[in-house]
Amino acid sequence: MDDVIGSIGHAITLAKRLREISKNIEDAEFKNLLADLNLELADTKLALADVMEKNAQLRTELATIKHSQGGISIEPLTFREFAYFTEGNDGPFCSKCYETANQRIRLKKVTGAFSTFGHTQCPSCEQFYDGKI
Ligand SMILES: [Zn+2]
Incomplete structure (x- = not known):
């Protein structure tokens, strides 16, 4: 999960650099695509935060269940x-x-x-x- 967060953080940094570079470029299509990329990255970051929150919630529930059963026994x-x-x-x-x-x-x-x-x-x-x- 940390790798994914690092990758998205790196992608956001690259997008910021592209935005800086784009100030010298007058191509409207390039600027529109760059704006779309920034929106997609922001959406992905929010979705990932949501997944991480749900993951933490499920881990807590699983730990509670395991604790209440004294560890899940699978011995036949x-x-x-x-x-x-x-x-x-x-x-x-x-x-x-x-x-x-x-x-x-x-x-x-x-x-x-x-x-x-x-x-x-x-x-x-x-x-x-x-x-x-
Ligand atoms: Zn009985």
């Missing part, structure tokens, strides 16, 4: 026994939530009387699973 999940796990053995994640809503919901251990329904339960859909963590 594999189904083993009763639930999904990452290759690094992170999990278990609820198979129902992952397969129906593509959500990675970590299963919690079930203790006490509810353990007759299963060893783990999804805190989101409340599905019980009969597998040990």
